[in-house]
Amino acid sequence: MRALVQRVSEARVVIDGRTHGEIGAGLLVLVCAERGDGEAQAGRLLAKLLKLRIFGDEAGRMNRSVQDLDGAGRCGGLLIVSQFTLAADTSGGNRPSFGAAAPPDEGRRLYEHFVAQARRLHPVVATGEFGADMKVHLVNDGPVTIPLQVPPAGA
Known part of the structure; x- marks a missing residue:
């Protein structure tokens, strides 16, 4: 599983002109x-995400995770958005291939599993909608953008 993580001051997903999820x-x-x-890859990716230390401490160093923010009197939110285009392969030319992405039914199941587990482990979770045409608005804080990947079983 892959994720692209952006530290944000705020973010929201708009579907058909309405805000669907925001943090x-x-x-x-x-x-x-x-x-x-x-599900094992989803669980490992979520564990890594929740412990990723990319928020500043008192000295301004990236030493806090999104969960540490909660302990610091603030609650950091998660806005989880499905994005199959992260599986893009451009090695064969200029038009991306998405053959590495899970089939839609399996992608939906794993996305929903990931979200359900995130909601079980973290107090503030908002989402997009799997397969929808979404407009994602964000204020990237830093900017800080981190790619995460957990390889499939046997890879």
């Missing part, structure tokens, strides 16, 4: 299930 300070997480991924 204040926290992480915008674009997530993609790939062929061969399962």
Whole structure:
């Protein structure tokens, strides 16, 4: 599974002109299930995401995770958005191939599993809508953008 994580001051997803999900300070997480991924990969990616230390401490160093913000009297949100285009392969030319992405039914199942587990482990979780035409608005804080990947089983 892959994710592109952006530290944000605020972010929201708009679908058909209406805000579907939004957060204040926290992480915008674009997530993609790939062929061969399962619940184990989703769990490992989520664990890595929740512990990723990209928020500043008292000295301004990136030493706090989104969960540490909650302990600091602030609650960092997660805005989780499905994005199969993270599986793009451009090695064969200028038109991306998405053959590495999980099939839609499996991608939806793993996205929904990822979101359900995030909601179980973190107090503030908002989402986009799998397969929808979404407009994502964000204020990238830093900017800080981090790619994360958990390889499929056997890779």
